[in-house]
Amino acid sequence: MNGPYRIFRTGLAALVATVFLPAYGLSLQDSLSVEDRIDSVMVGMTRVRTPVQSDAISFAEVLPGNPKIHVTESGTPGAAPQLMIRGLHSIHLNATPQVFVDGVPVRYNRDLPSFLSTFEPTRFSFINPHDIGEMYVATDGMALSQIGGRGANGAIYITTERGEFGGTQIDFTANYGVSAAGYQIDRMGADHFRRYLWSYMGENGATDQELAANPLFDTALPQYGYQTDWVDMITRAASFQDYHLKLKGGDGDANYLFSIGYTDKEGTLIGTDLQRIGMRFNLDYQLSRKFKITNSLAYTNSSVSYLEQGSNWAIHSLYAAATKAPFMGRYAYNDQGQRTNLLADVDVLGKSNPWALVNKLSNDNEENRMDGSISATWQAGKRTSLTSVMAVNYFNLREKQYRPALGIVPDRNRLRQNAQRSSSEFTLLWNTQLNHEGDLADWARYTGTAGAWVERYEEKAVYARKINAGTDDYETLAQGTVDSASNIKFQSNLMRFYVGGDIRILERATLSANLSVEGTSNFGPRGRWNVYPGVRAAVDVLDPQLNNQLRIRASWGRSGNHDVRGYYHENLYYPINYFGFGGTYLGNVANADIKPEITHTVDGGLSASLFGDRATIDVGYYYKRTHDLITSKALPAEIGLGPQFENRGILYSHGLEVAMLARILPDGSKFSWSVFGNLSTLNTHVESLGNGSVVKSLGGVPGIVQAGGQLGSFYGYRVLGVFGTSDDVRLNKADGTPYRPGDYWIEDVNGDGRINELDRQVIGSALPTLFGGLGTSAGWGRWSLDAQIAYAYGQDVYQAFGQRMQLMSDYSNQSPVVGDRWISPEEQGAGLSRAAFGDPSFNGAATDKWITDGGYMRLKYVTLNYRVDTDAVLKFFRGLQVFVTGENLWTICNYPGMDPEVVSSSDPLMRGIDFGASPMPKTFLMGVKLSL
Numbered sequence: 030m031n032g033p034y035r036i037f038r039t040g041l042a043a044l045v046a047t048v049f050l051p052a053y054g055l056s057l058q059d060s061l062s063v064e065d066r067i068d069s070v071m072v073g074m075t076r077v078r079t080p081v082q083s084d085a086i087s088f089a090e091v092l093p094g095n096p097k098i099h100v101t102e103s104g105t106p107g108a109a110p111q112l113m114i115r116g117l118h119s120i121h122l123n124a125t126p127q128v129f130v131d132g133v134p135v136r137y138n139r140d141l142p143s144f145l146s147t148f149e150p151t152r153f154s155f156i157n158p159h160d161i162g163e164m165y166v167a168t169d170g171m172a173l174s175q176i177g178g179r180g181a182n183g184a185i186y187i188t189t190e191r192g193e194f195g196g197t198q199i200d201f202t203a204n205y206g207v208s209a210a211g212y213q214i215d216r217m218g219a220d221h222f223r224r225y226l227w228s229y230m231g232e233n234g235a236t237d238q239e240l241a242a243n244p245l246f247d248t249a250l251p252q253y254g255y256q257t258d259w260v261d262m263i264t265r266a267a268s269f270q271d272y273h274l275k276l277k278g279g280d281g282d283a284n285y286l287f288s289i290g291y292t293d294k295e296g297t298l299i300g301t302d303l304q305r306i307g308m309r310f311n312l313d314y315q316l317s318r319k320f321k322i323t324n325s326l327a328y329t330n331s332s333v334s335y336l337e338q339g340s341n342w343a344i345h346s347l348y349a350a351a352t353k354a355p356f357m358g359r360y361a362y363n364d365q366g367q368r369t370n371l372l373a374d375v376d377v378l379g380k381s382n383p384w385a386l387v388n389k390l391s392n393d394n395e396e397n398r399m400d401g402s403i404s405a406t407w408q409a410g411k412r413t414s415l416t417s418v419m420a421v422n423y424f425n426l427r428e429k430q431y432r433p434a435l436g437i438v439p440d441r442n443r444l445r446q447n448a449q450r451s452s453s454e455f456t457l458l459w460n461t462q463l464n465h466e467g468d469l470a471d472w473a474r475y476t477g478t479a480g481a482w483v484e485r486y487e488e489k490a491v492y493a494r495k496i497n498a499g500t501d502d503y504e505t506l507a508q509g510t511v512d513s514a515s516n517i518k519f520q521s522n523l524m525r526f527y528v529g530g531d532i533r534i535l536e537r538a539t540l541s542a543n544l545s546v547e548g549t550s551n552f553g554p555r556g557r558w559n560v561y562p563g564v565r566a567a568v569d570v571l572d573p574q575l576n577n578q579l580r581i582r583a584s585w586g587r588s589g590n591h592d593v594r595g596y597y598h599e600n601l602y603y604p605i606n607y608f609g610f611g612g613t614y615l616g617n618v619a620n621a622d623i624k625p626e627i628t629h630t631v632d633g634g635l636s637a638s639l640f641g642d643r644a645t646i647d648v649g650y651y652y653k654r655t656h657d658l659i660t661s662k663a664l665p666a667e668i669g670l671g672p673q674f675e676n677r678g679i680l681y682s683h684g685l686e687v688a689m690l691a692r693i694l695p696d697g698s699k700f701s702w703s704v705f706g707n708l709s710t711l712n713t714h715v716e717s718l719g720n721g722s723v724v725k726s727l728g729g730v731p732g733i734v735q736a737g738g739q740l741g742s743f744y745g746y747r748v749l750g751v752f753g754t755s756d757d758v759r760l761n762k763a764d765g766t767p768y769r770p771g772d773y774w775i776e777d778v779n780g781d782g783r784i785n786e787l788d789r790q791v792i793g794s795a796l797p798t799l800f801g802g803l804g805t806s807a808g809w810g811r812w813s814l815d816a817q818i819a820y821a822y823g824q825d826v827y828q829a830f831g832q833r834m835q836l837m838s839d840y841s842n843q844s845p846v847v848g849d850r851w852i853s854p855e856e857q858g859a860g861l862s863r864a865a866f867g868d869p870s871f872n873g874a875a876t877d878k879w880i881t882d883g884g885y886m887r888l889k890y891v892t893l894n895y896r897v898d899t900d901a902v903l904k905f906f907r908g909l910q911v912f913v914t915g916e917n918l919w920t921i922c923n924y925p926g927m928d929p930e931v932v933s934s935s936d937p938l939m940r941g942i943d944f945g946a947s948p949m950p951k952t953f954l955m956g957v958k959l960s961l
Contacts, residue, residue, distance in 0.1 A: 743794070
């Protein structure tokens, strides 16, 4: 083995030995002993390539374009991107990867919904990207079996940076950036909308005399004489500031790292932003030759302000801005026709004031999180060690919503409201393991591990809402009438016993196996304990001493999904109000047989390095099959019980994964240049569902999973055209009344002459069939250039926002294309339905008319960096770098909406619905890094 490669392997082995293996429940040994088994461990893990500089708030925002993981981002600060590794493998449970931070498990998505639809705040703002040392994605069968009931959806391992031997090093990084988003929404101008409104009201029964008397059409009135661009009014060029100070060093016995950072990121929509301040202290102390202690302590405070960007159209600020009459203004007029300094209230057309939505309606989250861990390692012998880890983290989230009355459409009987929720999470874990290595013979060596993991998790939340306070002046629960109040508490205990080991044969082959026995209190006695085995083999076909390498690998593993929070293994009684008296009713009959969903993962492939590591390529194939899916069994209404959950369902996914790296001009020369790329294919199908199809809906857009279909499928009607005349109408609505000319002609699937839910069918899929990334890195002297592209192909997007802009069911401003709507048998238009107030024929139902190709290719970032020659000009600096980054500078797609990347819900059945959230902005960053 050549020298540089051995040094790299040894360093990587030390990293995995001290951080990753405890999370896996594998052996923790010194770097020299681990080096020989590092290949086996790393086979199932892919290192994440992170940008040199970005405005990322969480680790998930640096993942797009990396191998084997599909990422969908949002343009809203603080929103969690959607992550998917090798498909979706659950219907009702969490379907996102498990994340480990310094060995501590953290659930990617929270269980509680936010106060506003579709917004899901990130749970990982507590990890400053500047503090991340390494990040890996775990995908193969054995790697996932090692984490048992958390492994079905893949895993991501994050380690924070630690101190290192040497004098104290001080790094200070400062970034500043500006972002602008393309809010390109086709809508009518003031004069165009006034003409449309006249026609619309006439088509819905208003006479010419009534229209002429309507003040809206009197251009002499000052309150109706504006040319307002409401979208431009509530959007902005947003700023980004980030400052980070890091001190690290060590003297051989004690290595330390201390960091503190502050981030302020505005959204391009007024009223959205994120602020964060965090501190971290990591200490590694060698007490003696045989005893070592490692400590980590971190605290983070972050706050997020956000707006409705989902299906609640009444307070959707961007939708209100796009559909409010442009001839109106933001301020109110008195009876004498004079403008006041008061904000205008809800207008005569029933629309909220967008300025009130972004300035007066507030939704604020404040998060406080503390993480701490301590581990001790005793080197009992030359080849035997014992390690024990204790970790604890506490997370508290305070959510507040204030909704005033002025300028905002009331919510049913609620003129104004104040809501607050305080939730917390607490995790305590202990992991102890014994590690040993030895020789079976001169040609074979082995390593072995045995250990136990004990964990307790608790989640609590208290919620209260008051409505109809006497004035908008108070943002407090002290005013108003109690509308609702609740509290929840969930506890879970987990215990795992594990063994594992590797055998290295003739320095050419590695055989690995592990077995984990895991019990969780989420299930009853017959489903509580489960066994998760895994095996892996890797063979070096060529002599490892050669420059060119060829490796073949294969693995199998059994993992699970135990993220069940419904206590379905117990009889559940729910409270009810009966004529003013309190009572309870039986809501769930105990199912002692319910157990985790089980996933078997088989994968294999080969990797090759050519021309002395100048080029590397990896090709692999995977097959994942999940059985015992938790589905719901519907019962007759007469029984009085809701759906009962049980294990009855099977689905699978498979695909091809390719990654390559070419060092066209190697490092060390005056010029250096490398290119890299990857692609993954995805094919997911549901094999069986014992309880039948599952349908869920978000904002009136259903998703379905059915046997023989895919997860993430849109479920709706197919439009065949528009009924031109009365003679064309051959169908009735669900209530038996006939459609009218100008209504959409829906495909009658069952041929009964009546359009109802039985005529719905699969109309698209939100899952991509291919995704990946491309990039390059180049250097010239002290200059360097890095760039990366992310792409996805084959997924569909449902244009809910675009549909609303052409629905013509109320007095909203619309897209100019509604001028080609059906008006009469003589004016049949170009494929749009008639304009009908209240949509009596349900022309706004979910149909394939609004399914659009969501494929794209996007330049995620390009960074130009210059390293100043401090030896020549600034000798008191150890290093000085300046850099400029552009993000999301161009996107290639056919999507007609604002952004093909759509984040709607983490639920597997409700992805890919475009409700008109903030698009990904173009961002320009500049920064400096000083090192002392």
